[in-house]
Amino acid sequence: MQQLIRTAFVTGGAQGLGRGFSKALLDRGIKVCFADVQASVGKSTETEFKSLYGDDKVMFCHCDVTSVNNLEDSFNAAVKKFGHVDLMVNNAGIGDESKLVQMISINLTAAIQGSQIALEHMRKDKGGRGGRIINVASTAGLIGVYFSPRYCASKFGLVGYHHSMASNPHAKEMGLQFGCLCPAFTDTAIINFDETKMDYYDEGLKFLEAIGINTVDAVVDGFMHFVDNDDINGDIVTVTAQRGFQVKNKHKRKAHL
Numbered sequence: 001m002q003q004l005i006r007t008a009f010v011t012g013g014a015q016g017l018g019r020g021f022s023k024a025l026l027d028r029g030i031k032v033c034f035a036d037v038q039a040s041v042g043k044s045t046e047t048e049f050k051s052l053y054g055d056d057k058v059m060f061c062h063c064d065v066t067s068v069n070n071l072e073d074s075f076n077a078a079v080k081k082f083g084h085v086d087l088m089v090n091n092a093g094i095g096d097e098s099k100l101v102q103m104i105s106i107n108l109t110a111a112i113q114g115s116q117i118a119l120e121h122m123r124k125d126k127g128g129r130g131g132r133i134i135n136v137a138s139t140a141g142l143i144g145v146y147f148s149p150r151y152c153a154s155k156f157g158l159v160g161y162h163h164s165m166a167s168n169p170h171a172k173e174m175g176l177q178f179g180c181l182c183p184a185f186t187d188t189a190i191i192n193f194d195e196t197k198m199d200y201y202d203e204g205l206k207f208l209e210a211i212g213i214n215t216v217d218a219v220v221d222g223f224m225h226f227v228d229n230d231d232i233n234g235d236i237v238t239v240t241a242q243r244g245f246q247v248k249n250k251h252k253r254k255a256h257l
């Protein structure tokens with residue numbers, strides 16, 4: 001029987017993919033707390049969502065995910081308002097090769113810390129009611145990309161964390177499931193590149209033009225796989241302009257060998 005998802009916490013939800021995931025969840029009647037470092041964009045997204053879905057369905061927390069205290073306080077504010085968080089989405093991210101330390105801190109460290117905060121709250125063996133933790137990585141977490149090597153490293157790290165957590169034989173008794181979303185280039189602000197954000201800028205742009213750009217809606221469709229299906233533990237969803245969304249799971253494949 002499908003675990004009922006009633007509430008979600010989404011980082012980086014003020015705009016782009018996080019906003020798209022939040023809206024799709026709200027459309028399903030799931031209450032959403034979204035956190036973002038951009039206060040004014042977050043507030044205006046919150047105002048719009050409240051007018052569409054009602055004041056009790058959505059909340060915005062101004063939060064810099066690189067501060068673990070800030071992240072924990074925001075998560076706890078969602079638990080206080082909604083009673084429980086069933087779905088954690090670690091989505092906040094940047095793509096800037098000139099900001100190595102900040103990028104690792106946001107894309108990798110904060111996503112791991114967000115996962116750990118969520119799982120301590122969700123663990124059935126510790127009195128929680130279970131839940132799902134979705135980490136937003138990238139196809140750049142699955143294949144090497146020479147013009148964005150630092151970004152790639154942050155996303156490979158996150159995919160490694162996902163595999164490790166999903167392969168935990170105790171995940172089931174804790175009531176936890178781990179999913180990882182790996183889109184290729186998608187039409188959001190993160191792909192507004194300039195020479196400082198990418199190595200081999202011209203070659204990077206040519207690659208991007210050659211493989212094409214996903215719409216936000218296409219990536220949201222892939223994301224909803226983690227909400228609409230029962231047994232998603234270990235799933236990696238890739239979304240590419242050429243092939244749409246595809247689900248891969250090396251843990252299940254191994255189990256069948």
Ligand SMILES: NC(=O)c1ccc[n+]([C@@H]2O[C@H](COP(=O)([O-])OP(=O)(O)OC[C@H]3O[C@@H](n4cnc5c(N)ncnc54)[C@H](O)[C@@H]3O)[C@@H](O)[C@H]2O)c1
Nearest residue numbers: 012016017037064065091092093138183185186188189190
């Ligand atoms: N758009 C793409 O091509 C693409 C492809 C694959 C993966 N991704 C990943 O998707 C995720 C969302 O990116 P997007 O494409 O929507 O880009 P975006 O720039 O539109 O959105 C990123 C959001 O994260 C927020 N954010 C950044 N730093 C933060 C911090 N320290 N604390 C809290 N919030 C912070 C931003 O304010 C913004 O709202 C990222 O993890 C990104 O790496 C994007």
Ligand SMILES: CC/C=C\C[C@H](O)/C=C/C=C\C=C\C=C\[C@@H](O)[C@@H](O)C/C=C\CCC(=O)O
Nearest residue numbers: 095138139140142145148151184185211238240
């Ligand atoms: C640095 C910029 C910020 C965001 C952009 C995004 O995260 C970066 C994507 C970089 C590369 C994407 C490559 C996509 C390639 C696909 O067309 C395809 O060839 C790979 C598809 C699946 C991959 C891997 C696998 O199945 O093993």
